[in-house]
Amino acid sequence: MENSIVKSKRVKEVDINKPKLTAKEFKRQWILVAISAVYVIYGIIFYYLPLAGWIIAFQNFVFAKGIGGSKWVGIDKFKFLFSDKTFLMVIRNTFVMGVLNLFFSTIVAIAFAILLNEVRNKYFKKSIQTISYMPHFLSWIIVVAIVHDALTSTGIINDILLRLGILKAPYAFLGDPKLFWGIVTLSHLWKETGWNAIIYLAAITSIDPCLYESASIDGAGRFQKMRYVTLPGLRPTIMILLLMNMGNVLNAGFELQYLLGNGLVQNVSRTIDIYILDWALDARNMDYSLGTAAGIFKTVVSMTFIVVSNYIAKKKGDERLF
DSSP states (O other), X not given: OHHHHHHHHHHHHHHHHSOOOOHHHHHHTHHHHHHHHHHXXXXXXXXXXXXXXXXXXXXXXXXXXXXXXXXXXXXXXXXXXHHXXXXXXXXXXXXXXXXXHHHHHHHHHHHHHHHHHTXXXXXXXXXXXXXXXXXXXXXXXXXXXXHHHHHSTTSHHHHHHHHTTSOSSXXXXXXXXXXXHHHHHHHHHHHHHHHHHHHHHHHHHTSOHHHHHHHHHTTOOHHHHIIIIIHHHHHHHHHHHHHHHHTTTTOOOSHHHHHHOXXXXXXXXXXXXXXHHHHHTOTTTOOHHHHHHHHHHHHHHHHHHHHXXXXXXXXXXXXXXX
């Protein structure tokens, strides 16, 4: 009896504290509602309305005739995609480069944030942090130019290796298919590690200092504090970011692969985005329907990755998106 009374009181407290959307409340916070409405309208216009264009994936779309005058072909474009060896190859390339970027960018950003947090000199710490995230603001065109100049036969990498006697002749790094995925991954790490570490540094500041004091009393060293205090404290942030980034596995990139790619590494450099460009916008093909079908495939797979990852996290009791 007492338990039921306590539960009813708790329910009433929750109902009292729960904010209600009334006309008075709406009028009091109309500025916030107006600002939110701008973003909602923006999302509808630029993210949801364009989805109507997916209909051309089921047509033999001709730009001059438009959607209404183009012939319906059903799922013929999707059948062609999965019978095309080139498309299967670009799926492999995109997936591998996406997984490499996700894995190493997460690991390196976490390690960098933890190590930077251990720096005691605040001026040196701020300097390192500023220098590390500056490459994020460089365009991929500039990054590609730097990478290309460094890896050419007369670049600094070949020059150092030749002077050290490791190489006897300049090596064509950008012409070796075995090295291309590694070059792409390292380029992403150089550009984005500092920026990705910012959110982990912010999460570290929210960890209760008493945990570190207790660890010190128990005789824990700095590396033990990182392992048993900092890393567990970062776990919720890591899980949320991982779940969000799972949808970007097939967004392995476009500019870097397109600009660094050449005939020698074409079989490992082409991604789904480059495939869409070749079919939809190249003057030789101009097949908008096939490009749209490839884009739909990419979107559906990305959403599937997010939903499945979120379900696994929910089953294991970790942080999740929904």
